[in-house]
Amino acid sequence: MVKFAEAETRRFKNIFVCRVCKSKVRAPNLKVIQGKISCRKCGSKQLRTLKKK
Numbered sequence: 001m002v003k004f005a006e007a008e009t010r011r012f013k014n015i016f017v018c019r020v021c022k023s024k025v026r027a028p029n030l031k032v033i034q035g036k037i038s039c040r041k042c043g044s045k046q047l048r049t050l051k052k053k
């Protein structure tokens with residue numbers, strides 16, 4: 001499902017929100033999925049896309 005992932009990447013512009021402190025983190029979608037990105041503020045790896053409420 002490469003096409004879908006690509007479309008999703010564009011739609012959310014690689015912006016993720018930390019579930020813990022709710023700060024925005026801009027990172028490549030793939031790296032977030034692989035768990036390589038952590039929040040700059042609190043170091044949490046629990047990131048979500050902007051879409052979910």
Ligand SMILES: [Zn+2]
Nearest residue numbers: 018021039042
């Ligand atoms: Zn955080």
